[in-house]
Amino acid sequence: MAEIPVLCPQCGSDHVKKRGKTNQGKQRYACHNTSCLTYTFILGYSYQGHLPEVKKKIIDMALNGSGIRDTARVLSVSQTTVIKHI
Known part of the structure; x- marks a missing residue:
C-alpha cells in the first residue's frame, strides 16, 4: 500500500504526525518542526x-x-x- 506524504502547509516540513480526529471525523495532524508556527492542521477543510x-x-x-x-x-x-x- 502506497503512503501519501503529508507536509505542513505552513513550513512544508514532512516531520508530521497524526494528532487525532476532528468532530467530523477528519484526520488532524501536528507539525513537529520546532521553527514552525503551526501546530495542528487538517488536510481538507x-x-x-x-x-x-x-x-x-x-x-x-x-x-x-x-x-x-x-x-x-x-x-x-x-x-x-x-x-x-x-
Missing part, C-alpha cells in the same frame, strides 16, 4: 473560514478599511468568523 488563506485575507481587508459585512460577503464566510479573526 470543509468550511472556507478555517483555511489559513482566508484568515490572512480577513486581516488584510480589515487593515484596508473593509467592513465586517463586506468582508464576510466577499470571502463567503460568516460575520462571526470575520469578527473572530480581527
Whole structure:
C-alpha cells in the first residue's frame, strides 16, 4: 500500500504526525518542526473560514478599511468568523 506524504502547509516540513480526529471525523495532524508556527492542521477543510488563506485575507481587508459585512460577503464566510479573526 502506497503512503501519501503529508507536509505542513505552513513550513512544508514532512516531520508530521497524526494528532487525532476532528468532530467530523477528519484526520488532524501536528507539525513537529520546532521553527514552525503551526501546530495542528487538517488536510481538507470543509468550511472556507478555517483555511489559513482566508484568515490572512480577513486581516488584510480589515487593515484596508473593509467592513465586517463586506468582508464576510466577499470571502463567503460568516460575520462571526470575520469578527473572530480581527
